[in-house]
Amino acid sequence: MERRSRHAQSGRTGVSEREGSDGSGFGPATRAAGAGRHEEWTGPAVNPPVWRASTHIFANDAERRAALASNADGTFFYGRRGAPTQWALAAALTEIERGADGTVLYPSGVAAIAGCMLAVLKPGNHLLMTDNAYDPSRSMAAGLLDRTGVSHSFFDPLDLPAFEALVAQHGPRAVWLESPGSLTMEVCDVPALAAIAREAGAVTMIDNTWAGPQGFAALDHGCDIVMMSLSKHVGGHSDLMMGSASAGERWHRALRRTAQQLGQVVSPDDAALAARGLRTMPLRLSRSMQSARRIAQWLTEQDEIAAVMCPLLEGDPGHALWQRDFTGGCGLFSFVLDSEDPRASGRVVDALDHFGIGYSWGGFESLALPIEPHRHRAVMDAAKRDTRPAIRLSIGLEDADDLIADLAQALPAMRQA
Numbered sequence: 302m303e304r305r306s307r308h309a310q311s312g313r314t315g316v317s318e319r320e321g322s323d324g325s326g327f328g329p330a331t332r333a334a335g336a337g338r339h340e341e342w343t344g345p346a347v348n349p350p351v352w353r354a355s356t357h358i359f360a361n362d363a364e365r366r367a368a369l370a371s372n373a374d375g376t377f378f379y380g381r382r383g384a385p386t387q388w389a390l391a392a393a394l395t396e397i398e399r400g401a402d403g404t405v406l407y408p409s410g411v412a413a414i415a416g417c418m419l420a421v422l423k424p425g426n427h428l429l430m431t432d433n434a435y436d437p438s439r440s441m442a443a444g445l446l447d448r449t450g451v452s453h454s455f456f457d458p459l460d461l462p463a464f465e466a467l468v469a470q471h472g473p474r475a476v477w478l479e480s481p482g483s484l485t486m487e488v489c490d491v492p493a494l495a496a497i498a499r500e501a502g503a504v505t506m507i508d509n510t511w512a513g514p515q516g517f518a519a520l521d522h523g524c525d526i527v528m529m530s531l532s533k534h535v536g537g538h539s540d541l542m543m544g545s546a547s548a549g550e551r552w553h554r555a556l557r558r559t560a561q562q563l564g565q566v567v568s569p570d571d572a573a574l575a576a577r578g579l580r581t582m583p584l585r586l587s588r589s590m591q592s593a594r595r596i597a598q599w600l601t602e603q604d605e606i607a608a609v610m611c612p613l614l615e616g617d618p619g620h621a622l623w624q625r626d627f628t629g630g631c632g633l634f635s636f637v638l639d640s641e642d643p644r645a646s647g648r649v650v651d652a653l654d655h656f657g658i659g660y661s662w663g664g665f666e667s668l669a670l671p672i673e674p675h676r677h678r679a680v681m682d683a684a685k686r687d688t689r690p691a692i693r694l695s696i697g698l699e700d701a702d703d704l705i706a707d708l709a710q711a712l713p714a715m716r717q718a
Contacts, residue, residue, distance in 0.1 A: 329397070329515040329583045330583040330584065332397050333393075333581075336392070336394075336396040336397050336579070337390060337393025337394075337396060337579075338389070339389065339392060341385075343385075343389070348573070348576065349385045349389040351573045352384035352569050354384060355379070355380035355381075356380065357377040357379060372557075374387075374391055374392065375388055381561070381566045382561070382566075383406075383567075386569040386572045387572045390573075390579070391403070391404040391406055393576060393579055394514075394529075394535075394545055397515070397579075398514045398518075398527060398547040399520060399521050400521050400549060401527075401547040402549045402553045403547070404546065405545065405553070406531075406543065406544070406545055406566075407543065407545065407567065408543065408544070408566070408567050409530070409543065409544050410510065410531070410532055410533075410542075411441075411544070412544055412565060413529070413530070413545055414437065414438050414441060414508070415441060416544075416546060416556060416565060417556065418445075418446060418451075418506070420556045420558070421506065422451045422474055423474075424451065425450060426452075426473070426475070427451070427452045427453065427471045427473045427474060428442055428446060428452070428453040428475050428476075429453070429456050429468065429471065429476045430442050430454070430455055430456070430477040431455070431456060431477060431482065431489070432457055432482075432678055432679055432680045433479065433482025433483055433487055433681060434477060434479045434482070435483045438479070438508065439677065454471060454473075455679040456680065457680050458480070458482065458487065458494065461493055461494070464494060468497055468498065468503065469501070473498070474503060474504065475503055475504045475505070475506060476494065476503050476504070476505050477506050477507070478491060478495075478505065478506070478508070479507065479511075480517075481623075483677075484635055484672050485610055485635065485674045485681075485684050486612055486617075486634055486635055487618070488612045488619030488622040488626075491517075491522045491523065491524065491626065492522045492523045495524055504526065505524045505525050505526075506524065506525065506526040506528065507519045507524045507526070507527055507528065508528050508530075509528065509529055510534070511630070511633060512629060513582070513586070513631075514527075516629030516630050517626065518628075520547070522626060525549070525552055526556070527546070528546045529544065530543075530544050530663075531543035531544055532544070532661060533661065533662055533663030533664075534586060534631060534663040535575050535578050536575050536578045536663075536664075537578035537581065537582060537585055537665060538578060538664055539664035539665070539666065541571045542571070543567055543572075585665070586629060586630075586631055587629070588698055589632030590613065590630045590632060591701075592699075592704065593611065593613060593632040593633070593634055593696040594613040595705075596694070596701060596704055596705055597609050599705050600636050601614070604639070605638060605640075605713070606636055606638065606639060607637045607638060607639040609634070609636045610634060611634035612630070613630055613634070632662075632663075632667075632696030632697065633662050633695050633696075634693070634694060634696075635672060635694070637687065637689050637690070638689060638690045638691065638692070638715050639689075640690055641688075641689060642715070643673075643688075643690055644690070645690045646672075646691060646692050646715075647671050648715055648717055649692060649711050649712060649714050649715050650670070650671055650711075651714070653669055654710075654711075655667060655699055655703055656668060663695065664695070665698045666697045666699075667695060667696055668695040669693070669695075670695075671690065671692055672693045673688075673690075673691070674691060675688050
């Protein structure tokens with residue numbers, strides 16, 4: 302008997318093409334397990350093979366001409382445009398991102414940020430950037446974009462009237478959002494901000510790495526382009542660098558064209574790792590989020606802690622918006638020490654055993670990083686004024702009890718001379 306794949310047997314090419322009996326679609330874990338597994342790319346195997354090739358050979362010149370005219374995923378042309386390994390990952394990300402027509406892959410999250418901005422902005426345009434954006438995003442506005450003739454202003458994402466006034470004043474081409482905000486974890490009203498931007502003809506882009514499509518459907522909430530660092534939750538194992546941007550048809554075309562003009566490409570080996578990580582992402586996010594909520598709540602009860610910045614907690618200022626707009630989260634949050642000693646955060650981090658000291662997040666391992674949010678704010682007064690030492694935690698897959706015990710033994714180090 303001829304062997305056929307599950308996808309061939311069911312006649313489907315991706316879980317996004319079917320809906321559950323309630324019309325709401327499959328759950329996130331089911332979608333992640335099946336997304337991008339197109340039979341023409343996998344054959345009888347579960348996963349697409351790793352296609353390592355710079356050159357694609359054509360049967361004849363007519364085939365070459367047809368490929369040149371197509372420029373679409375699924376068409377062999379040249380290694381820089383990818384092959385089934387990269388196409389399957391891009392298709393999977395598109396299938397789990399509600400409202401997306403396509404996805405472009407980049408060799409890092411920062412490359413994806415640059416790709417989004419360069420696809421939308423041109424000399425003479427103005428960019429409004431949320432003041433609590435990831436620092437490389439902020440630096441890109443003041444560096445790369447400034448050198449290309451794009452001006453920018455920072456705005457407080459929690460102050461809608463002030464944002465509306467800035468939109469009226471500058472007539473921006475684009476708005477850059479991030480929710481929750483980097484380091485200080487403020488949740489903004491994305492639908493309201495995006496509606497104001499759209500009314501003014503501005504394009505709304507968002508860094509959605511914290512929640513991802515499982516936790517926040519950015520395009521459904523009014524954004525035009527959604528960007529992620531795949532190095533984080535999608536990869537999930539701290540062994541790859543990659544980014545992505547997904548959008549509807551218009552902006553997907555612009556993203557793809559710009560990425561190709563810049564020569565952006567990801568390796569098939571990294572794409573295979575990212576696709577493998579995607580399959581377990583819902584389970585890992587659920588586990589890390591549960592642990593993070595428990596650990597964050599414990600921290601609120603400790604004398605050494607002045608504030609915990611975690612929208613998963615009921616007492617957090619952003620919790621109501623998180624409940625309204627999000628369906629999930631992750632293990633990343635921050636806390637402020639009850640100290641004026643700038644070295645206190647370093648002493649606490651040094652005393653930890655189960656937390657590594659390092660950048661990035663979203664891997665299976667827990668990380669701790671001393672942070673200074675006030676150095677990365679221009680207009681958010683509360684964040685600018687608070688100079689107390691702070692720490693960002695990325696909660697991994699270790700047992701929460703062990704992580705709490707580790708924090709308990711490390712916190713007293715903040716008061717050591």
